[in-house]
Amino acid sequence: MVRLMRVLGIETTCDETAAAVVRSKPQGGGEILANEIMSQIAEHQAYGGVVPELAARAHIDVLDRLIQRALDDAKLTLADLDGIAAAAGPGLIGGVIVGLTTAKALALATRKPFVAVNHLEAHALTARLSAGLDFPYLLLLVSGGHTQLVAVKGVGEYLRLGATLDDAAGEAFDKVAKMLGLGYPGGPLVERAALKGNALRFDLPRPMLGRPKPDFSFSGLKTAVRLEAERIAPLSGADVADLCASFQAAVIDTLVDRLRAALRVFGERLGACHTLVVAGGVAANAAIRRALTRFCGESGLRLVVPPIPLCTDNGAMIAWAGIERLMLGLHDDMTFAARPRWPLDSDADGAHHGKA
Numbered sequence: 001m002v003r004l005m006r007v008l009g010i011e012t013t014c015d016e017t018a019a020a021v022v023r024s025k026p027q028g029g030g031e032i033l034a035n036e037i038m039s040q041i042a043e044h045q046a047y048g049g050v051v052p053e054l055a056a057r058a059h060i061d062v063l064d065r066l067i068q069r070a071l072d073d074a075k076l077t078l079a080d081l082d083g084i085a086a087a088a089g090p091g092l093i094g095g096v097i098v099g100l101t102t103a104k105a106l107a108l109a110t111r112k113p114f115v116a117v118n119h120l121e122a123h124a125l126t127a128r129l130s131a132g133l134d135f136p137y138l139l140l141l142v143s144g145g146h147t148q149l150v151a152v153k154g155v156g157e158y159l160r161l162g163a164t165l166d167d168a169a170g171e172a173f174d175k176v177a178k179m180l181g182l183g184y185p186g187g188p189l190v191e192r193a194a195l196k197g198n199a200l201r202f203d204l205p206r207p208m209l210g211r212p213k214p215d216f217s218f219s220g221l222k223t224a225v226r227l228e229a230e231r232i233a234p235l236s237g238a239d240v241a242d243l244c245a246s247f248q249a250a251v252i253d254t255l256v257d258r259l260r261a262a263l264r265v266f267g268e269r270l271g272a273c274h275t276l277v278v279a280g281g282v283a284a285n286a287a288i289r290r291a292l293t294r295f296c297g298e299s300g301l302r303l304v305v306p307p308i309p310l311c312t313d314n315g316a317m318i319a320w321a322g323i324e325r326l327m328l329g330l331h332d333d334m335t336f337a338a339r340p341r342w343p344l345d346s347d348a349d350g351a352h353h354g355k356a
Ligand code: KG4
Pocket: 014, 142, 143, 144, 145, 146, 169, 170, 171, 173, 174, 185, 186, 187, 188, 191, 280, 281, 282, 283, 284, 285, 286, 311, 312, 313
């Protein structure tokens, strides 16, 4: 019989402080009993981006309360849990230490198993929480910190097919928003401005187009937007809208082309791919989701996009990754240190999960 588990998940790798409780379901997938999140956007807004030291302090200020709230929402106490999971990286080291140390302390005090979760693994497994998906599948992770294409073969079994060589997709949205004076975080603001814009007005580059290895590059595109903006300055509202629309169209073309390349590599390495999963904050972009829906329809792929609050950073995905690992008998000891860098691919340097 499959054992049902209830796990607390803690996420503090960037600018969201989050705590959640998830319970595994007998038929597969998970049930979210509580999902508390506190965004630090207001703290960082004045700086136009995340300030690591401020982030760490803000996590300390709110994490205890958030955990208590999550337990209260779930109508559970620490004693009811089967394990305590925290994101141990990759991310901003100060924040990661806050979440990891808190999880270790709770696990020690309650004698519950502790799981050090790879934040990227948590994104990769979220579609199994929300949709009970089976392995394997292709994951497009597009967030503010990461842009990767990963073949997800099993828990702990990831093959990174490609990644960005410079900026992440969300980072490019944020930087374009900043240079156009739209504010932070930029993704939703660029998307909104693009609604009224002409995507054909600016002929922006589509970096990496046609390359067989499904890597990305967004820094040249971002620079091209800046050069166009400088060329036509001062910018009217219509100019900003057209720049945003043209930029977003270039990102979409790039994502679709890189996906095509990834499907080819997936096919060569693992056999035909049937499912595409999208995760990360950029998945909130409706124009991008529409383009991916079209692409999957044409390619005969099932598209799975978890609900947006589970695509962006959250505690439920950490709790779920904890459940997946605990179900396989995997957990970690108190020596597990925070990892600012932690590639998903087990072939990559420093990727090993440490002791199970
Ligand atoms: O996954 P996430 O919440 O945090 C991490 O970066 O891990 O992603 C945040 C990123 C930001 O760069 C934000 O600008 C971008 O996702 N984003 C969007 C949209 N909403 C959020 N990018 C494009 N269009 C959007 N609607």
